[in-house]
Every structure is written in structure tokens, then in C-alpha cells.
Amino acid sequence: MDREFTKLPGRNQDDVAFYEGYQNGHRDTLKMLSRRALAYLFVGGFAGAACMFLVVQSGVLADLTQKPAVIEDPALSTQKPKEYVKAIAWAKRFTVGIIAEQPGRRGEYYEVTGGQHIGSGIVLNEQGYVLTNSHVIPESTSRLEVVLGEKAYEARFVGRRAEYDIAIIKINAQDLIPATFGDSEKVEQGDICLAIGSPYGLFYTATDGIVSAVGRQGDFGSLVPNYIQTSAAINGGNSGGPLIDITGRVIGINTLKIVGGQNGAADNISFAIPSTVAKRVSELILRGDDPREDLKLSGIPRELRGALLGVVPEDGLRTELPGDGVIVREVIAGGAADNAGLRPGDKITQVGDKKVVKADQLRAALIEMAPGAEIEVKYVRDGKPGSVKVVLGGRNR
Numbered sequence: 123m124d125r126e127f128t129k130l131p132g133r134n135q136d137d138v139a140f141y142e143g144y145q146n147g148h149r150d151t152l153k154m155l156s157r158r159a160l161a162y163l164f165v166g167g168f169a170g171a172a173c174m175f176l177v178v179q180s181g182v183l184a185d186l187t188q189k190p191a192v193i194e195d196p197a198l199s200t201q202k203p204k205e206y207v208k209a210i211a212w213a214k215r216f217t218v219g220i221i222a223e224q225p226g227r228r229g230e231y232y233e234v235t236g237g238q239h240i241g242s243g244i245v246l247n248e249q250g251y252v253l254t255n256s257h258v259i260p261e262s263t264s265r266l267e268v269v270l271g272e273k274a275y276e277a278r279f280v281g282r283r284a285e286y287d288i289a290i291i292k293i294n295a296q297d298l299i300p301a302t303f304g305d306s307e308k309v310e311q312g313d314i315c316l317a318i319g320s321p322y323g324l325f326y327t328a329t330d331g332i333v334s335a336v337g338r339q340g341d342f343g344s345l346v347p348n349y350i351q352t353s354a355a356i357n358g359g360n361s362g363g364p365l366i367d368i369t370g371r372v373i374g375i376n377t378l379k380i381v382g383g384q385n386g387a388a389d390n391i392s393f394a395i396p397s398t399v400a401k402r403v404s405e406l407i408l409r410g411d412d413p414r415e416d417l418k419l420s421g422i423p424r425e426l427r428g429a430l431l432g433v434v435p436e437d438g439l440r441t442e443l444p445g446d447g448v449i450v451r452e453v454i455a456g457g458a459a460d461n462a463g464l465r466p467g468d469k470i471t472q473v474g475d476k477k478v479v480k481a482d483q484l485r486a487a488l489i490e491m492a493p494g495a496e497i498e499v500k501y502v503r504d505g506k507p508g509s510v511k512v513v514l515g516g517r518n519r
Contacts, residue, residue, distance in 0.1 A: 205368050209316060210328045212370035216245040216301040217363055219269030219320040220254055220277075220291070224262050242319035242363030243268065243291070244301040244372060246404060250416075253301075253404050254362030255377050256282040256289040268293045269325055273423035278415055281407040285345045287377055287395065288403040289362075290411075294421035301364065304371030306396035309333055309350060317354040317376050317392075319363030329355040331390065338393065342378060349393040350374045356392035365394040375400045429491040429514035431473070431499075432457020433464065435481040446479045447471040447502060462512040464501065471507075472500040488514070 222239040241258030245251075252268055259266065259279065266277040268291065275293040282289035313333040321327050331354030338349040352365060356376050365374035374394030434452035447469035453460050464470075470478060474497040476487040491497065493514055500509045 206316065206328075206330065209366060209368055209370040210318065212302070213316070213318045213328075213364055213366045213372075214326050215299040217318045217326065218243045218245060218252055219323075219325040219359075220252075220258055220362060221267040221269065221274065222259050222263040223265040223267075224260060225264045239263070240320055240323045240359045241361050242359065242376070244362075244364050244375075245298050246290070247300045248298050250293045250295055250298060251280065251404075251408065252277070252291045252293065253375065253400060254289050254291065255375065256284045256287045258362045259289055259291070266291055267424070269320070269426065270295065270423075272426050274426055275423045276420045278419055280411050283403050283407060286399065286403045287344050287346070288375075288400060288407070290404060290407045292411075292416065292419070294416060294419045295423070296421075302371045303397050303401060304367055304369075304373045306350065306373045306398045309336055309367075309373050309396075311335055314368045315352055315354055315373065316366050316368075317352070317356055317360055317363065317394075318366065319356070319360035319376060321355075321357035321359040323359060327360075331355070334391070340393075342393070346395050346399055348396055348399070349377075350396055352392050352394060353390040354392060355390065372397050425492075426489065429488050429493045429495065430458060431484075431488060431512065432459040432515055433470075435470070435484050448478050448481050448484045450501075458512050458515040459499075462499070462510045464499065464510065464512075465503070467503070469502040470499060471502060473497060 220241040220243050222241070224239060239258065239260055241254055243252045243254035243258070246253050259282070263279070266279060267274040268277045270293075275295050277291045277293045280290040280292050311333055314330070315333055316328055316330045318326065318328050331352050333350060334353050335351040336348070338351045339347060340349065342349075350365065350373065352374075354365065356379050360376045361378070363376050364372040365376050367373050374396055376392065376394050379392040432454040433450045434454070435448045436451045448471075450459070450464060450466055450468045450470060453464055453466055470484065472478060473484065473487050474491065476483070478484045478487060491514055496511055496513050498509055499512050500507065502508070
């Protein structure tokens with residue numbers, strides 16, 4: 123027997139189909155929206171991470187989060203730039219002073235006393251060759267010495283090219299450190315530079331400045347076509363010394379400055395021979411050297427630390443003491459002069475074979491004497507001349 127199913131009231135097949143389709147559409151919509159949300163979340167997260175990476179790389183975040191900088195007085199800081207210190211310390215290892223002694227001349231109606239010509243130079247190599255300016259060594263030079271540290275070495279003349287103002291001399295010394303050369307062709311206007319030398323006999327003096335110009339030409343009586351102009355102070359005695367860059371490399375050889383104006387010189391207008399020119403000319407000079415000449419050189423240096431007389435001198439300007447000489451202002455108790463009987467007020471006129479008129483001459487004479495040497499000192503006391511034997515004090519380093 124067939125059973126009959128009773129339809130729910132108000133529900134026909136069309137209504138059921140409609141509601142089923144409606145519900146299925148909602149489910150499809152939810153799935154679609156979920157998939158889109160996940161896609162948007164992924165893309166947004168990637169874009170956000172990329173933006174944060176760019177912000178961090180730009181330093182903006184660090185600028186926003188870091189503490190405000192505290193500005194301090196530089197004078198309160200114990201730290202100081204070391205670039206100059208290191209460059210100068212390196213250059214002093216191969217920079218030397220040069221003493222060229224000239225003999226006196228006597229004519230029928232005149233007499234010219236001898237003297238010293240002071241200059242500078244650089245050690246070219248470990249064999250003892252030294253580069254300097256030609257004008258540092260006058261034609262009348264009778265003896266050459268190279269000052270290295272606290273010692274002076276006898277030197278011989280190797281050769282010169284006066285048209286380039288370059289000369290080479292030679293010493294016998296051990297453990298020499300040759301100069302480090304830079305490329306002067308790469309030097310630019312505005313580069314920092316330093317000059318090392320012996321202005322007025324003040325060995326190892328350093329002055330600083332910049333490269334004022336390159337490729338400078340002038341009528342300086344030289345064939346050098348491209349001088350380096352610098353604002354570093356160069357004075358008498360700097361000639362032949364190195365012009366170095368901030369790393370201590372030689373970029374030029376200091377040679378001259380502009381002279382003129384009311385004070386006799388133009389400030390901070392100096393010139394150096396480019397290192398490339400100096401090296402090339404030096405090689406030409408070295409080709410003609412005879413190393414057998416080294417046998418004439420002594421390898422024993424002279425100590426620069428001179429002997430001590432034990433007095434405080436002053437120039438003889440007192441009219442009541444006749445004659446030229448150096449007044450003894452004070453005698454150091456227990457010193458050489460005190461032991462020999464010299465007194466304050468004595469006027470020293472001669473030490474050893476050196477006549478002295480000024481205090482500087484007395485100091486220069488003592489520098490050339492050895493501690494422990496016995497010398498004769500002539501003086502004037504109460505208008506009467508006298509002399510004593512003095513055993514010089516002091517010690518060598």
C-alpha cells in the first residue's frame with residue numbers, strides 16, 4: 123500500500139530550491155571574502171615590511187629615537203687629531219739637516235771670516251745618499267755634515283744639476299730609513315701639506331699649509347716647469363727639506379719663496395720642486411757617482427750635544443768693560459767656569475781658538491767642543507786681560 127507524504131504547509135518545491143540556493147550563495151561569498159582577506163593581509167604585510175626596511179636603512183628611525191647630541195667645548199676634550207702628529211713623526215725619520223762650512227778669505231785690503239750655511243735634505247736610500255737643493259751647498263764649501271737626530275755625520279759631495287736646483291751628497295751611516303715618495307702628479311689645489319726642515323738652524327721644524335696651486339711656472343732661474351705652490355711657511359734653512367702630504371709621503375722639495383714687499387718677503391707664498399722631477403734628476407746624478415769615494419768618509423758621527431762652560435752669558439754692552447766679548451752674568455756653582463776661577467762680570471773674549479763677541483757665538487763654539495776637553499778661555503776682568511784653563515763639563519747622549 124502506497125504511503126502518502128503530507129507536504130508542510132506553506133512550503134512548495136520552488137521555495138525549498140530558492141532557500142537552498144540562497145544559503146549556498148552565502149557560503150560561496152564567505153569563502154571568496156576569506157580568500158581575499160588572506161590575500162590582502164599577505165600583500166599588506168609584505169608592503170609594510172618593505173616600508174620599515176627602507177625607513178631603517180634611511181636612518182630616519184635612528185634620528186627619531188636617538189638622544190639629542192651634547193655639544194662639548196673642544197678645549198675640554200683630551201683627544202686630539204693625530205694625522206699631523208703621525209705624518210711629522212714619519213717624515214722626521216728621513217729628514218736631515220745639512221751644514222755646509224765655508225772657509226774665510228783674506229785679501230790685501232779685506233778679510234772675510236768663514237761661516238756655516240744651513241739647509242735640509244731627505245734620505246734617498248739605505249746606502250746613505252741624501253737629496254737636497256743645489257743652492258744649499260755653495261761652490262766654496264770646504265766641509266759638509268749631515269745632521270741626523272742628535273748626531274752629525276761627515277758627508278761628501280756627489281753631484282748637482284744646478285738648472286733643476288738638485289744636489290746629492292753621501293754619508294756613511296747605519297740603519298737609515300729612506301723617504302717615502304708620493305705621486306706629485308696627483309697633488310691637487312687645496313690638499314693639506316706640511317714642510318719639514320731646519321729654518322735658521324732649528325732642525326726638524328714643521329709648518330703646515332695647503333697646496334696653493336699646482337703647475338706653477340716662474341722665472342726662478344730653473345728648468346723646473348711645474349712648481350708646487352704652498353702656503354706652508356718656508357724660511358732660510360728649509361731649502362732641500364720635504365714637503366709632505368698628510369700621510370707623510372714626500373710630494374715636493376722645498377726650494378724658494380717670493381721675496382719682496384715692505385718686510386722683504388711675501389707671506390705664505392712658497393714653492394717646492396715636484397717629487398717626480400726630483401726623483402728623475404736624482405737618478406741622473408747617481409749614475410755618475412763613484413762609490414770608492416766612500417773610503418774618504420768617516421763613519422763615526424759627531425755628537426751635537428755640546429760641552430758646558432757653566433756660565434749664563436749676555437752680550438757685552440757695558441761701556442765700562444773695554445773691548446768686545448761676552449759678559450758672564452752668572453757662574454753656575456760647581457761648574458767648569460766656577461772650578462777654573464771665572465767670576466760674574468768677567469768678559470769672555472775667546473774660547474779655545476774661537477773669538478767670541480756675542481753670546482750666540484759662545485754657544486756655537488761650545489757645540490763644536492767635546493765634554494771633558496781642556497781649553498783656554500781668555501777674558502777681561504777689571505780692564506785687565508787674563509786667561510784660564512777650563513775642563514769643559516757636560517756629557518754626550
